[in-house]
Amino acid sequence: MEPIEINAGGYYLRALRADDLLDDRPAILRAFEDPEMKRWVSDYRIGDLADAGAYVANRADEWARDVRCSWAVAEPTTGALLGEVNLRGLAEGDPQAACWTHPDHRGLGVATTALGAAVRFGFGALDLPEIGYKHDPDNTASLRVAEKCGFQFVGESEQDGTRLLHWVAVPPTP
Template sequence: MGRANVLDMEPIEINAGGYYLRALRADDLLDDRPAIVRAFEDPEMKRWVSDYRIGDLADAGAYVARRADEWARDVRCSWAVAEPTTGALLGEVDLRELDSGDPQAACWTHPDHRGRGVASTALGAAVRFGFGALGLAKIGYQHDADNTASLRVAEKCGFKLVGETMLDGTRLLHWVAVSPTS
């Protein structure tokens, strides 16, 4: 794939300006599970992030463990978007399908923190990491065409609309960002 093999190490923290990106956690010092449960109970999250159902702390713990495993297997870099002074979970951003040759970005914001630029700030930092540290040439991003917040995030992060498809009656918009060194 032409990317650096940096995923074999522990998850990397990234300074994203007003936020920092770190691994999702469920330990004695920091526990993201309650915030994950609250986020996935939100009707907007259920609408736009329909491939995960998290109803309790056990589900959230499995979600955190899955993200750690995906990082270890070199298939996904996933970060909690965190408030820098408290470490509170504000959302999540990731680069996934790193093993497929068609890497994709994704993000979500906790309902209590929407409308503050959390997703676009975090996604921008993750994309720069993908281009710089991983050596990716391009990164895709897709979302339901009705999700105007995701559309704004794609535009703010410099993604270019490249097409749309229909999947199970849902119109998906497809975007791509290309490395400045490509």
């Protein structure tokens, strides 16, 4: 699938980029150097611009293989990267939403707005029957995002020694 752009009201959702016109790599590097990002997003290590470039290339490849829809959450007038939101697990039939916000833009509703738009896309364009969302119980920002986006708490599990809270969203009934 080709990347789809979404107008999310105050933000613009687009593919991550690293080209002559728009380069998200410095913002990605800065975000993943942040201690809070390292704490909650531990499955990626981005230590330099090359790692950030590989991250961007990987997201493009995942779009092409229909395994993950990933969007840069961008400021609409400058295109500046404010965070990322994605729907993953599509090929496995277990769609899960995930998001992160750049440290300079936390607390402004970026993740809530972007995740809401991605979930609507998942239900409307991809016809997903439900979308999951998981996070560490100590990540109170993720808890608030899940609640604000209408996810319902369904339980918890342990994965690789980490306790996770599980949430699920279903399409609205007509």
